[in-house]
Amino acid sequence: MNRCIHLFFCLVAMQCLVACGGSSSIDTSWETAKSADGTYQVAWRVVGGLIPRADPFDVEIRILDAQGKPADVECTIDAEMPEHGHGMNVVAEMQRRGTGDFLAKGMLLHMPGRWSIMIDATHGAVTERAQFLYLMP
Amino acid sequence: MMLPSSPKRPNLFLRIPLVLCGVGIFFLIAQYSRPSEEQVAHMRLQKSVKLFTERKGVAVDRTNRWAQDENAAALGELIFHDARFSSNGEVSCATCHDPARAFTDGAKVAVGVGTGTRNTPTVLGAARQRWQTWDGRADTLWSQAAEPMEAGVEMNFDRVSAVQLVRNDPTLLAAYEAAFGEMPLGLPPVEFAERARPLRLDAAADDLSAAWDALVPSRREAMDAVFSRIVKSLGAFQRTLDAKPSRFDHYAKAIVDRDIEGAKSLSESEARGWIVFHEVAKCDQCHSGTEFTDGEFHNLGLPGADGRLPDDRGRHGAIPKLKVDPFSSAGLFSDDVDGKQATLVRGLKSDPETWGQMRTPSLRNVGRTAPYMHDGRFASLEDVIQFYDTLEGAIALDHHREAVLRPLGLSATQKADLIAFLRSLDSVEPIAAK
The missing domain is CATH 1.10.760.10 (Cytochrome c-like domain)
Known part of the structure; x- marks a missing residue:
């Protein structure tokens, strides 16, 4: 009986793993990374959950300082295709919603392929960058 | 109270053949459940054309409140x-x-x-x-x-x-x-x-x-x-002048639905042409999506007069105009100045690399819209494919050049298939003629 229960839970766990993998869309949860010098924890997610192919989308961004508190910084976001030598054709409109809390409107990844998404946090004259890779299917 | 006696286990001589049988059955199932090469190819094809079965109607234009009037x-x-x-x-x-x-x-x-x-x-x-x-x-x-x-x-x-x-x-x-x-x-x-x-x-x-x-x-x-x-x-x-469905759309639906008769919407050459388009030449790096365009701008290195740098400014000349146009989605006469399109217009970059860029045209009805390119320099689809095949005459655009553009080096059959496929994108229903 115990073996049956273990087997059942194993199957359920495997099913969950299968369901989580293989998606061609970006994860709906927050993507996080440290900025280059490790000063900030940068998190972003797409409004609506998915990066649409060749259609505009908005991005929520949250930036925390080393103490885990909302960082008092300015923020910009951009994206480029390293293999193609070009980036987006637009500059996203950045709205500050609160300390360390931003909304970037009008992002547009217009081609399939590898995109590097760059989020810059600037305090005074110092800018730190967090980078994320995204493969547009 | 007596404990139940443990079940009697089969002896060793019986257990070994049972285990061997189990292993054998497992491998048999694994063998027969593995898809054949043909099935794998079909699944890949299904995946590649599925997008075209999801083509929606024309989106609402919020910048024009009379768009659907x-x-x-x-x-x-x-x-x-x-x-x-x-x-x-x-x-x-x-x-x-x-x-x-x-x-x-x-x-x-x-x-x-x-x-x-x-x-x-x-x-x-x-x-x-x-x-x-x-x-x-x-x-x-x-x-x-x-x-x-x-x-x-x-x-x-x-x-x-x-x-x-x-x-x-x-x-x-x-x-x-x-x-x-x-x-x-x-x-x-x-x-x-x-x-x-x-x-x-x-x-x-x-x-x-x-x-x-x-x-x-x-x-x-x-x-x-x-x-x-x-x-x-x-x-x-x-x-109201939409590009109506093509034979390729019917083919895509048939492939996804496993409709063998419907899959005959395309000839063998046309069907092979899709593979050339999608997997070999990778035309859909730019001609992507249900409309066969990324909707954006690229410079193919097409030379200007006498092989010189292009003299048509293309996107570079358009952006400043668009940004001040009272008739744009972000302009005075738009009915949706806070919408997504208006946000894009306000965010347009006028980088030097936009010089000479032209919009990727849709390929729907491409067989009916010769000549080709922004200046009509190519009289036929054959001429277009020949250019992409060799990039002969293309000018180097230093580090701003589209890295995706490399000579394709297609065989004669592949070129013919590709052109046959492109012609299958023409709308099936007649276009209203007034």
């Missing part, structure tokens, strides 16, 4: 075919966007009142595009309609005459009022006949622009209001 479309259709909206009375929208030629003119470059420098793109499916014209200097169907009417080499008409023509023609006036209600206050008398139009950003000042500047502001505002509705009616009409 039948009365507005009816007025737009009248104006689209009316050559009186040109300075010589001989050029209508339909002169270049001829319904009998899939809404193109078949000419290398457009010929209106004068001769242009660019090939006429089709209107079919234009409502699905983010940017209009080769350089995207308009971002909605209705704002696109504003420019040709007043451009010197196209219809060379003027704003005052356009408004007065609608006011003085009973049929046009009735159609206008059915869509938009009464004319606004502030217009000049109906007999006012002075030609006048605002100065375009890329045009030299002339008598017409001077006459426009001489009008009192309230009169100009009233003229602008009527003119914006005239072009919105044209937008509403052109929205």
Whole structure:
């Protein structure tokens, strides 16, 4: 009986793993990374959950300082295709919603392929960058 | 109380064959459940064409509140075919966007009142595009309609005459009022006949622009209001000119549905052509999505005259105009200045690398819209494929060059298949000819 229960839970766990993998869309949860010098924890997610192919989308961004508190910084976001030598054709409109809390409107990844998404946090004259890779299917 | 006795286990000589049988059955199941190469290929094909079974209707255009208004479309259709909206009375929208030629003119470059420098793109499916014209200097169907009417080499008409023509023609006036209600206050008398139009950003000042500047502001505002509705009616009409489904769409659906008969919508050559398009030449790096375009701008390295750098500024010249255009989605006459499209317009970058960039055209109905490229330099699809195959004559665009562009080196069969596939993108249903 115990073996049956273990087997059942194993199957359920495997099913969950299968369901989580293989998606061609970006994860709906927050993507996080440290900025280059490790000063900030940068998190972003797409409004609506998915990066649409060749259609505009908005991005929520949250930036925390080393103490885990909302960082008092300015923020910009951009994206480029390293293999193609070009980036987006637009500059996203950045709205500050609160300390360390931003909304970037009008992002547009217009081609399939590898995109590097760059989020810059600037305090005074110092800018730190967090980078994320995204493969547009 | 007695404990239940443990079950008696089979002896070793019985257990070994049982285990071996189990292992054997496992491998048999694994073998037979593994898809064959043919099944794998079909699954890949299904995945690659699935997108085309999800093609939706034309999206709502929030920048034009009359975009789906039948009365507005009816007025737009009248104006689209009316050559009186040109300075010589001989050029209508339909002169270049001829319904009998899939809404193109078949000419290398457009010929209106004068001769242009660019090939006429089709209107079919234009409502699905983010940017209009080769350089995207308009971002909605209705704002696109504003420019040709007043451009010197196209219809060379003027704003005052356009408004007065609608006011003085009973049929046009009735159609206008059915869509938009009464004319606004502030217009000049109906007999006012002075030609006048605002100065375009890329045009030299002339008598017409001077006459426009001489009008009192309230009169100009009233003229602008009527003119914006005239072009919105044209937008509403052109929205109805969608690119209808092609044989490839039927094929894609059949492949996804595992409909063997339906999959015969394409010949073997055409079906192979899709593979060349998608997997070999990877044309869908730019000609992507259900409309076979990424909707954005690229520089293919097509040389200008005598092999020099391109002299057509393309996207680089369009962006400054678009940003100040009162008829853009972000402009004064838009009905959705806070919408996504307006946000994009405000965020457009005018980088040096936009020099010479042209919009990726949709490939729907591509078999009907020769000649090709922004300047109509290639007479046939064969010429186009030959260019991509060798990139012969292409000029190096230093580090800004599209890295995806490399000579394809296709075989003769692959080229023929690719062209056959491209022709399968023509709409099956006949295009309305007026």
